[in-house]
Amino acid sequence: MENVEKQLREEAKRLLADKKVDVIVGYEEGTLPLQTVPCFITNPDDAGKLVWNSFCSQNLAKYVHDIIHQHRESQVRVKPEDKTRKVVGVVARGCTTRSLVIHLQERQYDRDEVVIIGVPCTGFVAKRKVSTLVDGKEILEAAVNGDKISVRTTSGDKDVPLKDVIADNCLNCHFNNPVISDIMVGNEAPPRDVDREYDSVNKFENLPLEERWSYFTKEMEKCIRCYACRNTCPSCYCKICFVEQSQPAWVGTGDDPTDVQVFQIMRMFHMAGRCVDCGSCVEVCPMGVDLRNFLKKLDKDGFELFAHKAGESIDKPAPLSTFEMGDKEKFIFEPESSS
Template sequence: MENVEKQMREHVKKLLAEGTVDVVVGYEEGTLPFQTAPCFITDPDDAKRLVWNRFCSVNLAKYVHDIIFGHKESQKRAKPEERTKKTVGVVARGCTTRSLIIHLQEKQYDRDQVVIVGVPCTGFVANKKMSVAVDGKEIIACSATGDSLSLQTKGGEKKVSLKEVLADNCLTCRFNNPIISDVMIGEAAPPMPDVEKEYEGVEAFEGLSVDERWAYFTKEMDKCMRCYACRNTWPSCCCKACFVEQNQPKWVGVGIDETDTQVFQFMRMFHMVGRCVDCGSCLEVCPMGVDLRKFLKKLDKDDFQLFEHKAGEAIESAPTLSVHSEDDKEAFIFEP
């Protein structure tokens, strides 16, 4: 990863120095030993801040959209002939490029407004899994070596298998290499170890009775405190006004009433049909540990089986609910 990091810094520095981009979105060291944070580089000399390691978990596509959209909004008062475009560079692994493809499919910005610095990915570490590995003790230092992770706590050091703490979405990822890129860093990453188990949890869920599935859903939703972290981090959330904050019409209450919470999550998930790239961002930011992935992977499985569609797999393949084909399967309508 050190070689990838070095090449990435060199390419980003060159992009900024040549004026190819106005800003580059990447990762830098966070304030904790096992975390990184999004950073926004505008000075070529600041490219040295960029890092690439097992803790780069956030899907950066969200920031690309927000920067371009914010600049576009700021141009509204300018004369048409004086308006400018913002060009954004972004460090992107496979799932990030899938989100960028969805942005392009939905005409959120033009292709020439984003320069994609593609990086191969072999998975990121899930913070919650690390915490479990050390029985909740405070981690004061962390380092990855080969296939193991060394976790230093006040009680001592513990080594764990990397596979034990990798995010579930990474272990089963089919798209761990960038789908599109303008600059490709390093060599392609090998396939992830559990690709064939992508829908294992979903199939077990499908095997439950309707009542058992509903009981599981309500149990998980009871944890939700409506902080909207999952919505705010979702890279394909591009609405100017969210349905949960609208009052004309009012779709759902803003409290934590059981029904309102369930409706919020129902509607949010259906907005994600054909647009969820399984990047794991919502799981990482959820403070309550709601099992959102199981429901999203169920929708992803149905999307693939019924419409042969994978979110962000190709620019030509638009999100399922935004297109219509006379060849769409219809048996599930009459035989649910």
């Protein structure tokens, strides 16, 4: 991984020095253990700040979208001949590249506005998993050593197998290597345990309705509606989210359980065919809401009904924005019989 980091810094520096990109979006060290921070590098001399390790948890595609769109907005009142473009370089692992593909398919920006530095991925560390393994004690230091992670807590040191703390979405990931890139760094990452991808969904699906509903309501009760899940999600880029619209107000602003559930249900359904299972929404949630279980079900449906994996390939159209003659229509005309 150190080698990847070295190459990454060199490529970033070169891209900036050659003026191929205006900014590089990557990760840098944070102020807390187990944490890296999204960073925005414009000066080639700062490329040395970039890191690539098991603590790079966030999907950076969100920032690519934001930067390009903010720039475009700033250009609205500029004379046509003076308009500029902003080219964003981004450090992208598999799921990040899938989000970029979704953006491109949804015509959010042009292919030449983004330079993709692909990195192989072995999964990121889920902070909550580490915290649970050390009984919630404060983690003062953490370092990955081979297949272990050494953690120093207030009550002593502990070595934890890395595989026990890798985020759930990474464990069964099909796309730990970029699906699209301009520059690749490092060697291809070995495949993950992909056969068990839908194990947890299958198990959940088979529970009685009441149990599934009570699990859903229990998880939603934790939600404080800080919108961290929505705001970190690269697929959540609506200019004005439906929860913030007031004419009409689709959903109440308070903490009424129904309103919280409606927010989450609507957001999740908007993810149908668009969720790349990057795990960012789960990782950023301050309350530990299990959103993945539900999102993964939508992903499974997309796969089973349309053989579709979100953002898998730029040439493969998204099922919900495509019509094909062979598409199932029974659910429209005979909803009772198809359920």
